[in-house]
Amino acid sequence: MRRINETVRTVNSAVRTLLFGLLIAGAGIGGWKAYSLYNEPQEKLQAKQRDLDALAARFKQASLDLTASKVQIDALAADIELKNQAIAKLETANSLLKLRHRIARLRVIDQKDDPDTDRPRTEIEFFEVNEEGAPINDRRQKFVIDGDRVYVECLLAKFDDKYIEANDLDRRTAICLFQRIFGEFQEPQDGFEIDQVGSAPNSYARGGEMSEFEKKIWKDFWTLSNDPAEAAKLGVRAAHADAPSMRVTKGGEYELELRTTGDFTFRRVAEPGEPAAPTAEDDAAALESRFSRWLRSCSLALVE
Known part of the structure; x- marks a missing residue:
């Protein structure tokens, strides 16, 4: 009889231990699930924030690059304007020398x-x-x-x-x-x-x-x-x-x-009604005029 009682106590103890373990495991799983449900939006929000931060950084860099490009373009435009003025001055001086x-x-x-x-x-x-x-x-x-x-x-x-x-x-x-x-x-x-x-x-x-x-x-x-x-x-x-x-x-x-x-x-x-023959200077002047127009068109293309 005593042996039976000990066996029953042992079984009861094992059952209680098993039930307690199952209870602890269930509580852990429930807590993890609850934590996951609570923390998932926060993680998504943080991920979105990281994406926004990266996008903002790229935008800032693009703005800096654009500003640098504008500075370069303005400097190039100013340089082209100076060159155009120099070209105009040289053309005037050259025309005076050929007058x-x-x-x-x-x-x-x-x-x-x-x-x-x-x-x-x-x-x-x-x-x-x-x-x-x-x-x-x-x-x-x-x-x-x-x-x-x-x-x-x-x-x-x-x-x-x-x-x-x-x-x-x-x-x-x-x-x-x-x-x-x-x-x-x-x-x-x-x-x-x-x-x-x-x-x-x-x-x-x-x-x-x-x-x-x-x-x-x-x-x-x-x-x-x-x-x-x-x-x-x-x-x-x-x-x-x-x-x-x-x-x-x-x-x-x-x-x-x-x-x-x-x-x-x-x-x-030339006699009246007879066209005057072009001189070498006329040909040179026409060539210079075409070259000047080409140079100015290149300058405008660079600015654009």
Whole structure:
């Protein structure tokens, strides 16, 4: 009997222990489940917050990158504007350096062979003109030269480019003073003197009157040509004589132009209704214009 009671007590103890264990396990599972149900929204909220923080960080970095890009674009635009201004300045300076002034015209009145020499003799009319090609006064000079090639001798003063580029009042263009005209079969000293109306081309705006500055140059011309230091004080780059020439034909009219840098152009004037042939300078100017337009379009593309 005693053994039975002990067995019953042992079984009861085991059952109680098992039930207590099951109770503890159930409580643990219930607590874990309750904790999970309570904590899950918090974890989701924290995950969302982390996503928002990451998105905010990316947005901030994008804003910084955008600001940096805008600064670079503004700096590039400012640099392009400065370059455009420099280009415009260079274009202006270049156009001033290439500017040509009409200074005189020559008409061939008659041309025939001399029976004694079997050489052509050419009768010409010479007169100075303004920028539009119109005579600056009523004075006409007629000469008969030996040959059909005409030489027009003049004194020429060229100024430093910086004065031309700055459009200096007295030194914005080279100036010349006509001396003599002669043919190919004549010695220069045997040529015909040209009346000194003024100092082409500056004097034309003053009706042929020289300025005091020009008078000084012509008065001291040969001194300046042999004294570089004294010439430099007046901005004179070179002072020398020149004699552009042209082989002419009867009835032809010819124009003498002086470039601001001191180069001469001696060409036949087109007849009415006849298009003038483009010069190498015209082609160069057109090429420069196209290059400038291309450069500006590239600048605008970079800004955009």
